Amino acid sequence: xxxxxxxDPATYSTDPExxxxxxxxxxxxxxxxxxxxxxxxxxxxxxxxxxxxxxxCGILLPSLDPSTPQDxxxxxxxxxxxCKIGEATYSEVFSAQWRYVPRTRxxxxxxxxxxxxxxxxxxxxxxxxxxxxxxKSGTGESQTTLRDLYQEIGATLALSRLSERERGKLQxxxxxxxxxxxxxxxxxxxxxxxxFRVCICQGPLPDxxxxxxxxxxxxxxxxxxxxxxxxxxxxxxxxxxxxxxxGETLENALVSTWKEARSIIxxxxxxxxxxxxxxxxxxxxxxxxxxxxxxxxxxxxxLYQLPPTGSRLKxxxxxxxxxxxxxxxxxxxxxxxxxxxxxxxxxxKPSSYDPSNNVFYVALKDESLFQGExxxxxxxxxxxxxxxxxxxxxxxxxxxxxxxTYVLQKILTTKSPAIRDELMAVAESKLGPAFxxxxxxxxxxxxxxxxxxxxxxxxxxxxxxxxxxxxxxxxYKS
Numbered sequence: 001x002x003x004x005x006x007x008d009p010a011t012y013s014t015d016p017e018x019x020x021x022x023x024x025x026x027x028x029x030x031x032x033x034x035x036x037x038x039x040x041x042x043x044x045x046x047x048x049x050x051x052x053x054x055x056x057c058g059i060l061l062p063s064l065d066p067s068t069p070q071d072x073x074x075x076x077x078x079x080x081x082x083c084k085i086g087e088a089t090y091s092e093v094f095s096a097q098w099r100y101v102p103r104t105r106x107x108x109x110x111x112x113x114x115x116x117x118x119x120x121x122x123x124x125x126x127x128x129x130x131x132x133x134x135x136k137s138g139t140g141e142s143q144t145t146l147r148d149l150y151q152e153i154g155a156t157l158a159l160s161r162l163s164e165r166e167r168g169k170l171q172x173x174x175x176x177x178x179x180x181x182x183x184x185x186x187x188x189x190x191x192x193x194x195x196f197r198v199c200i201c202q203g204p205l206p207d208x209x210x211x212x213x214x215x216x217x218x219x220x221x222x223x224x225x226x227x228x229x230x231x232x233x234x235x236x237x238x239x240x241x242x243x244x245x246x247g248e249t250l251e252n253a254l255v256s257t258w259k260e261a262r263s264i265i266x267x268x269x270x271x272x273x274x275x276x277x278x279x280x281x282x283x284x285x286x287x288x289x290x291x292x293x294x295x296x297x298x299x300x301x302x303l304y305q306l307p308p309t310g311s312r313l314k315x316x317x318x319x320x321x322x323x324x325x326x327x328x329x330x331x332x333x334x335x336x337x338x339x340x341x342x343x344x345x346x347x348x349k350p351s352s353y354d355p356s357n358n359v360f361y362v363a364l365k366d367e368s369l370f371q372g373e374x375x376x377x378x379x380x381x382x383x384x385x386x387x388x389x390x391x392x393x394x395x396x397x398x399x400x401x402x403x404x405t406y407v408l409q410k411i412l413t414t415k416s417p418a419i420r421d422e423l424m425a426v427a428e429s430k431l432g433p434a435f436x437x438x439x440x441x442x443x444x445x446x447x448x449x450x451x452x453x454x455x456x457x458x459x460x461x462x463x464x465x466x467x468x469x470x471x472x473x474x475x476y477k478s
Contacts, residue, residue, distance in 0.1 A: 021160040021195050025341050027353045028360055032146040034131060037239070038200055040153045046202035046237060053206050057199050057240055060097040060120065061208060074215060077208055081122055084209075084216035087226045090137050090144045090333070091128045094212055098123040098196065098242060123196060126241040127209075128152075129232060138226030148333070149239055151360045155332035156241060158339045159192040162278055163271075166190050170303050173317055181303070185319060188302040191271040193292075193330045194244040201238045205229050246292030246328030250407070253293035255415045258422035259323045264293065265408055266320055266473055267327050270304045272400045272464035277307060280395040281337040283329065284364070284384060286403035287377045288410050292328040299324050306475060307465050318475065336361035336392065363392045380406050397463035404467055405459045427451045430471075 024042055038044060047056045054061055062080045064073065077083075086093040100121045129137055130144040137143050144152075166189030174181060181187060205213075210230055217224040247253070255261055268291070275281035283290075299321060306318040339358050370385055372378030384399045412420050427450040428435075428443060435443050454472040461467045468475050 021157055021164060023157045023161050026154045026339050027350050028358045029150060032150045034146065037146060037150055037153070040150060041198050041200050043200055046200045049201050049203035049206050050234070054096070054208060057201065058098055058197060058242065060099055074211055077211060078215060082208055082212050084212045085124065087138065087224070089139050089141055091126050092138065092213065092226065092229060094125040094127065094209060095122060095245065096125055097121070100196065122245055124243045124245050126243060128239045129236060130239055131237045135232060135236065138229055148362055151362055152332055153198050153239065154339055154360045155335045155337055156195045156198065158279065158337065159275060159332065160195040162275060163190040163192045163194065166274060166305070170305065170317065184298060185301045185303060189304060190274050191267050191327055191329050193246060193328050195241065197242040199240050201240055202236065203234050204232050204236070246330060247294035248292065250288040250291040250293050250327070255411055256418060257323070258419050258426065260325050261411045261415070261419050262473065263321065263323045263325055264327050265404065266475065267302065268329065268407065269404055269464050269467045269473065271329060272404070273307055273468055274305070275337070276397050276400065276464055279337040279339065282335060282396060282399045283332065283403060284334040284336060284399055285331065286329070286407065288407060290329065290331040291407065292330060294326045294328070296322065296324045296326065306468065309469055309476065334362050334364065336395070359393055361393050376406055376409060400464045401459070401461045401467060404464065408458065424451060427454070
């Protein structure tokens, strides 16, 4: 899978109200029709781009005179925040302004005041062509199938809602004990990307997006591998995911200390553990291009629920230092999860609907996925298949551990050497008084053995919840 890029960070607010991602009734389906895709987005017909343009999706564009020269169009649209920020195998990713009424602590500071008291938010637009077997995607690959798109829509909306509900629970828990959040404390709860809207559109890509695409190609010719998306017919369908901005990919992010690295691993593991418990979730493609990183100017702390373990029978609140980094998990193209539809979500249920087995997943049958070489990412796909034994509908939480181990290894081997040196110092601090008067070489060898033991403990966990108990993450205090 190719990786998408993003640039701008997400930030938070102090508004106490909660506004959930709207999730329609989503039954798992083996045979998906266009009407099912539309219903998942709350639509009965596609938005006609030819008549409504991007504004019909809620995107804000500057008013332009038809006689405006092309070079001025580019400048005006770029200054208004419309730009391409990345591309992937099946999608183009843009950034644009979105009119939004923020009612969460999570959104308000990520927006700015516009006219008439409205708030303007910079969002990411992930645009996926689908449903036309006679037209290829931008890479020359076949377009996303209806079933795979339905799965990604369901996963995106469900995990966004999971994060928001978790934040609500954390706020309630603090209110019950009369401990309001501190000024630099945020009830993060989970790090899954927030979805503001998913909509289905039809027609050729609007001109403002093509101009943004051209600017990207001009500025980043080495990164622009997709074909210019001006060849789609009037009947072409697109899914438009309106998502929060999450920063830059972990692959490109600066991570220079073990504290920063541990903060990222903690955030990922806490989020995955929550989704495992609530949705029996597996990401199945958590490479470092699907982890976005935002860097802050101040050291916030993040509030989560630590799951019960051993003698701890209940979940406990935990506030962890961010060390000025926050990650966001994106792209559920290959994911597996159970979606627990609320009773009031249902308007009509298919006769085959089984609420206890409402599993969304993708059968990973493309052999090329398991034949890659040259990066440990490709080893993880093969390890994942061994773990799942080709039963892709089943729940195998160890696949999440495989990806968390991959992320840890990537950080330790490709980021600043200071990270491993700092981790070695932490391992040395655990040796105890017996090693106070030994030689440097003996102490170093013992520290390396501690580090190897920590790595084995991490990799052998059965689930993300077990990863949280690893000594390396230092989350469970006696």
